[in-house]
Amino acid sequence: MPVQITMPRLSDTMQSGTIVRWNVKEGDSVSSGTVVADVETDKATMEMPVYDDGVISKIMVAAGQQVPVGTPIAIIAVDGDDGSSTASNAVPAQGNASPAAPAASASPAAQQPPRPAVAPSTPAAPAERVRVSPLARRMAEELGVSLDAVRGTGPSGRIVKQDILAAAHQQPAPPAPAVLDTRAQPAQTALAIGTALGAGSSEVVVSGMRQAIARRLVESKSTIPHYQVSMRVNMDPLLELRTMLNAQLEPQGVKLSVNDFIVRACALAMAAHPFFNASWAGDRIILHGDVNVGVAVSLPAERGGGLVVAVLPHANRKGLRDISTETRALAEKARTRGLGPEDMAGATFTISNLGMFGVDNFTAIINPPNSAILACGAAVEQPVVRNHQLVVGHEMQATLSLDHRVIDGAMAAEFLQTVKHNLENPATLLV
Amino acid sequence: MTATMREIEFRDAVREAMSEEMRRDMRVMLIGEEVAQYNGAYKVSRGMLDEFGPRRVIDTPISESGFAGMAIGAAMLGLRPIVEFMSWSFSLVAADPILNNAPKMLYMSGGQYGCPVVFRGNDGAGGQLGSTHSWAVEGLFSNVPGLKMAIPSNPADAKGLMKTAIRDDDPVFFLESERLLSLKGDVPEGEHLIPFGQARVARVGRDCTLVSFGRPVHFCLEAADALAREGIDCEVLDMRTIRPLDAGAIVRSVRRTGACVVVDQSWSFGSPGSEVAALVHRECFDDLDNHVHRVHSADVPAPYSYDLEQEYLPNTRRVCEAVRACLYRA
Numbered sequence: 001m002p003v004q005i006t007m008p009r010l011s012d013t014m015q016s017g018t019i020v021r022w023n024v025k026e027g028d029s030v031s032s033g034t035v036v037a038d039v040e041t042d043k044a045t046m047e048m049p050v051y052d053d054g055v056i057s058k059i060m061v062a063a064g065q066q067v068p069v070g071t072p073i074a075i076i077a078v079d080g081d082d083g084s085s086t087a088s089n090a091v092p093a094q095g096n097a098s099p100a101a102p103a104a105s106a107s108p109a110a111q112q113p114p115r116p117a118v119a120p121s122t123p124a125a126p127a128e129r130v131r132v133s134p135l136a137r138r139m140a141e142e143l144g145v146s147l148d149a150v151r152g153t154g155p156s157g158r159i160v161k162q163d164i165l166a167a168a169h170q171q172p173a174p175p176a177p178a179v180l181d182t183r184a185q186p187a188q189t190a191l192a193i194g195t196a197l198g199a200g201s202s203e204v205v206v207s208g209m210r211q212a213i214a215r216r217l218v219e220s221k222s223t224i225p226h227y228q229v230s231m232r233v234n235m236d237p238l239l240e241l242r243t244m245l246n247a248q249l250e251p252q253g254v255k256l257s258v259n260d261f262i263v264r265a266c267a268l269a270m271a272a273h274p275f276f277n278a279s280w281a282g283d284r285i286i287l288h289g290d291v292n293v294g295v296a297v298s299l300p301a302e303r304g305g306g307l308v309v310a311v312l313p314h315a316n317r318k319g320l321r322d323i324s325t326e327t328r329a330l331a332e333k334a335r336t337r338g339l340g341p342e343d344m345a346g347a348t349f350t351i352s353n354l355g356m357f358g359v360d361n362f363t364a365i366i367n368p369p370n371s372a373i374l375a376c377g378a379a380v381e382q383p384v385v386r387n388h389q390l391v392v393g394h395e396m397q398a399t400l401s402l403d404h405r406v407i408d409g410a411m412a413a414e415f416l417q418t419v420k421h422n423l424e425n426p427a428t429l430l431v
Numbered sequence: 432m433t434a435t436m437r438e439i440e441f442r443d444a445v446r447e448a449m450s451e452e453m454r455r456d457m458r459v460m461l462i463g464e465e466v467a468q469y470n471g472a473y474k475v476s477r478g479m480l481d482e483f484g485p486r487r488v489i490d491t492p493i494s495e496s497g498f499a500g501m502a503i504g505a506a507m508l509g510l511r512p513i514v515e516f517m518s519w520s521f522s523l524v525a526a527d528p529i530l531n532n533a534p535k536m537l538y539m540s541g542g543q544y545g546c547p548v549v550f551r552g553n554d555g556a557g558g559q560l561g562s563t564h565s566w567a568v569e570g571l572f573s574n575v576p577g578l579k580m581a582i583p584s585n586p587a588d589a590k591g592l593m594k595t596a597i598r599d600d601d602p603v604f605f606l607e608s609e610r611l612l613s614l615k616g617d618v619p620e621g622e623h624l625i626p627f628g629q630a631r632v633a634r635v636g637r638d639c640t641l642v643s644f645g646r647p648v649h650f651c652l653e654a655a656d657a658l659a660r661e662g663i664d665c666e667v668l669d670m671r672t673i674r675p676l677d678a679g680a681i682v683r684s685v686r687r688t689g690a691c692v693v694v695d696q697s698w699s700f701g702s703p704g705s706e707v708a709a710l711v712h713r714e715c716f717d718d719l720d721n722h723v724h725r726v727h728s729a730d731v732p733a734p735y736s737y738d739l740e741q742e743y744l745p746n747t748r749r750v751c752e753a754v755r756a757c758l759y760r761a
Contacts, residue, residue, distance in 0.1 A: 135689045135720040153759065154721070160759050161689060161720040 003052045005074040007039070007067050010048075011208055013338025014041045018066040019073065028056050030076060037073075042341045043208040044215075047129065054078035066341065131158040143168040209306045220368050224280075225404040228363045229412040231420055234386070235379035235394040238426045249321075259295070259353045260324040262376055262398075264429045265422035266349060267291045267315035267323075273415040277348045279369035280405045291316035294347030294367055295327055297334045308334050309367055311347045320429060355379060361397035371406035374419075375399045396423075434619035442475045442612040444586035445551070448593035449476070449513055451621070453483055456511065459597055462489040462498055463515030463552075472517045473553065473612055499525035499550070503533050503602075506548040511597060516552030519606065520566040533602040534577030549596045549603045554582070555646060555696050556733055556744055557609035565733035565740075569645075570697030572604055573673045573706075579627060580673045582606045582645035586616035588671055591625030599627070608646040628675035632684075636666035639754050640684040642707050643694040644670040647726075647745045651694050654750035665754060673703045678710055685715040692724045692753045694745050699727035724757040726750055 007017050020038040024030060035047040036056070057077040061067050130147055132140070136159045140147050143164065150167045152159035206214075238261055246255050270277040270291045279286045294309040310330035315323060333339055350367040355378035364375040377397045384393040398419065402412050422428050439447070453459045461476060461483075467490040470477040480488045491498040495516065502512035516522045522529060529550055536546040556565040573580050579601050583589040589607070596603035633648060634655050641651040648669045655665035666684050670677060685691045691711045695704035708723040726745045734740050755761045 133720045134717045138717055162759060 002057065003050075003054065003076040003078060004072050005036070005050060005076060007061075007069050007071045007073050008048060009069045010039060010041050010046050011043050013043075013340075014069060015340030016066050016068045016342070017041050018341070019061055019063050020045055022059060022063050024056050024059075026056050026059055030054060030056060040341075041208075042339065042344060043212045046208075050076060052076050052078055131156055133158060133160050136160050136164045139164045139168075207306070209308075213307060216368065217365050220366050224366050224368065226366060226401050227404055227409070228399050228401050229409065229416060230361065230397055230399040231413075231416040233396045233398055233420045233423050234384070235396045235423065238423055239379060239394055241426045241430075245320075254321055254324060256320055256324050257327075258355060258379060258396075259351070259376070260320055260327060261423060261426060261429055262351060262353065262374070262419075263293050263295065263312065263315055263323050263327065264318075264320055265419050266351060266374060267293055267318075268422055268429070269415060269418040270316060270349070272418055273411070275407050275411060276372045276415050278371050278406055279348075280371060280403055281369075285371075285406055288348040290314045290348070292346045292348045294344075294350035294370070295330070296350065296352040296364075296367075297331050300335055303335065303338070308339055309344055309347055309350055310334055310339060311344055313346065349373070351376065355396065361399055363399050364401050366401050366403055371403040372412075372415075373401050375401065434621060434623065436617040436619055438615050439586060439618050440612065441583075441586045441589050441607070441614045441616070442473060444590040444616075444618045445475050445593055445607065446477065446479065447618070448590045448623075449597070450479060450482065452594055452597040453479075453487060456597075458509060458511045459513065460487040460489065460505075460510060461513045461515065462491060462502055464491055464493060464517050466490060466515050471515070473609065475607075475612070476515070495521050495525035496528060500528040500532070502548050503528050503536070503546055506533075506546045506602075507536060507544040511547045511549075513549045513551060513597065516550060518557070518560075518564055518566070518609075519552050519554040519568045520560075520564045522550065522552065522568065523566070529602070529604075530572065530575050534575050536577075537601070538577060545600050546602045547600045549593075549599075549605055551593075551596075551605035551607060553609040553612075554606035555608050555610070556740060559735055559737055559740060560733075561735045562732035567697040567728060568604075569606060569673055569695070570700075570702035570704075573703055574701065578602045578604055578674060580604045580606065581627065581671065582673060583671065584611070584633075584643075584645055584648035584669050586614060587618045587623070588625060588631070588669070590618050591623045592627075592671060594622075595624050595627060598624075606645060611646055625671065627672045628677050629671065630677035630680035631669040631671055632666065632680070633669045634665065634667040636664040636688070638664045638688055639666070639690040639692060639758055640681070640688045641665050641667045641692050641694060641750070641754070642670065642681055643667065644673060644703070645696065647694040647696050647750075650745055650747045650750050653747040654754065657747065657751055658754055661755075661760075663754060663758060663760070676703075676706070676710075678714070681707060681711060682714045685711050686718045689718050689720045690754075690757045691715070691719070692726065692750070692757050694726045694750055694753075696728055696745050698730055699725060700730065702727060721757050721759065724753040726753045 010017065018040040020040045022037050024036045030036060030050055031053045032051050033049050035049050037048045038045050039048045054076040056074060058075040061073040067073065131152060132147060133154065139161060145164050145167045147159060150159050150163050153163055154160040242256055242258065242261065274287045277288050277291050290313065292311050292313045293315040294311050297308050297310050299306050299308065312323060312326055330343060333343065347367060347370060350370050350373040352364040352373060353376040354362060355376055359377045360380060361377040362375050364373045366373050379394040379396040381392060381394050383390055384395055386393060398416065400412055400416060449461060461479060465472045466476045467480040467485060467488045476488065499514055502514045505512050533546045533548060536544050555567040569580065569582060579599060581592040581596055581603060583592050593605060596605050633652060636655065641655065643651045648667065651667045655667055658665055666688060668680055668684060693704040693707045695702055697703065699705060704725045704727055708725060711723050726749050728745065729743045731743065734743055
């Protein structure tokens with residue numbers, strides 16, 4: 001019987017997965033445990049093993065393609081199968097269903113039910129597992145050698161003592177890892193905590209999301225030359241307008257947040273400041289067309305905590321009402337069902353807002369491949385000087401973190417001026 | 432220590448140990464096939480009948496179960512017998528007394544009866560003796576609690592370990608090798624005792640720890656010489672006794688070298704070699720650059736053919752291959 005391999009659900013929140021790379025091609029033999037592909041989920045890139053012995057008779061989803069969980073992606077012909085007839089008759093390729101060849105899901109009784117590629121109770125394999133002998137791992141730590149920079153010469157690419165010695169020999173200065181090591185960071189942290197464990201201490205297993213956060217932020221903070229620029233914004237006109245709008249829109253179920261205005265203010269500012277909606281690409285800078293604003297959403301502890309960036313696409317083409325409704329829906333989805341990769345893909349600029357917690361100001365880490373992120377504090381009622389008078393008013397501190405490869409300080413100041421102007425003259429955000 | 436050394440054969444060292452102990456302690460006696468009038472099938476007991484007389488050097492019929500059981504009874508009642516098995520292969524017919532009685536006596540009698548007996552004889556392949564006469568019993572017998580097992584690799588250790596065995600209050604299984612009986616080496620005259628559970632560092636090295644005992648120690652030393660020419664520096668540990676096992680010596684060495692190869696002429700399944708591997712994996716896990724590699728006799732009954740037997744047994748080439756594999760230099 002042919003065995004159909006479907007896109008596995010590798011995490012609770014995974015809706016779809018992208019085949020990053022096939023490790024096999026049609027005609028290749030596989031056995032139980034063979035890692036046939038690397039699959040990118042909303043949290044990490046994971047190895048996808050199969051649990052049958054046979055020959056890959058058909059690959060139905062090309063590398064780079066994203067498909068929903070459960071979609072057939074390949075077929076294994078086990079002993080005695082005629083793989084080609086299996087592929088053409090019994091199990092049609094995705095999107096190729098016809099009355100003569102019903103899709104697997106349409107006629108489950110007609111054939112072996114598709115077997116999940118990953119048993120539900122099996123924890124997902126850690127991303128990009130590196131095989132290292134215990135001694136080599138210890139020596140790498142002692143010598144400050146990054147395991148990422150070492151090519152293993154042992155069986156299955158295992159990194160062994162001689163590989164570490166060779167790498168240490170080539171390494172210029174012991175304290176600095178030769179190559180940025182994003183993976184070793186959690187391990188080193190775990191070690192540091194482990195050695196300091198005292199009475200009442202405990203360890204928390206790092207989730208896939210936490211690892212993804214760690215990897216991305218280490219990558220960002222250690223490869224992007226960050227700097228910050230802050231500005232105070234008079235929020236009185238906006239708060240006044242918001243109160244009025246919300247009162248009038250309440251019957252329609254609309255409740256605009258301060259953040260919705262900030263999203264709109266930034267999205268509109270991009271027209272005059274295209275480098276804030278851009279990505280560094282090594283030998284060039286990509287200026288993105290539409291403005292897809294990422295909004296950092298913290299997840300509740302019962303969903304494992306952590307942080308996701310929900311993406312509001314085409315924010316520059318949306319009004320406050322749409323921005324508000326969509327942002328609310330995304331945040332709700334993130335906190336209940338979890339976001340799919342499509343909800344988190346393609347941000348060109350990101351906003352992080354801790355104002356609701358009463359934070360005055362903070363700095364954020366750029367969300368690659370963005371070149372800027374705006375960190376907003378609370379609109380705090382405080383003594384302020386307006387028209388040479390000391391009065392009581394609401395001010396918010398907005399702090400930009402910037403990629404200096406793309407944006408220089410004066411540019412940042414000009415962008416902030418535009419955002420400040422938009423927020424202080426909120427009518428511009430309405431029409 | 433200024434003990435006078437002479438170069439004597441392994442068999443002379445064993446006899447010297449037995450004779451010295453028999454002079455020292457009237458309770459010590461030797462019993463077995465051909466040990467008296469024939470001076471021993473392998474001439475280990477040459478001259479002992481003349482010196483100690485037929486009451487203490489006793490010839491027996493071909494009846495291992497009988498004379499082993501008799502010796503155990505004598506040990507229980509105060510004597511300190513040495514039982515010679517012409518070959519450890521023949522001890523199998525005495526399995527009940529030597530495994531079921533001797534090692535358990537102290538335990539089962541609630542401490543009333545000890546069993547200070549030494550069983551000794553040739554162990555391992557003698558050279559084309561066929562499957563039933565080529566037993567390496569270290570794997571089989573070391574499984575049993577209550578006994579001690581000494582496996583000397585050289586004349587000096589043979590003397591020192593035998594004297595300790597005779598004075599020990601527990602049953603001691605003393606494994607000699609027909610292939611080593613004519614081996615010559617410097618042996619101290621007079622009192623020479625080697626405590627049990629104390630390994631000998633036969634060669635100092637830094638790249639890989641070779642753990643062995645008995646005859647295969649020589650293959651390890653030859654392999655270490657050959658590997659030194661390839662730039663691989665092996666440390667060779669001669670364990671001397673399997674029970675007790677000097678775990679500390681193994682762990683200290685492997686923590687330094689990060690690699691371990693066990694060479695054990697018994698079969699691999701449930702053997703001293705597997706015990707050492709388990710020990711090293713437990714105690715030295717974070718120090719290892721590779722899993723413990725093991726060289727054993729092939730997992731088949733011993734072949735008769737000369738060429739097959741050479742390949743069946745651990746040998747210098749197989750030890751070299753295991754060390755290279757363990758160091759990823761294969």
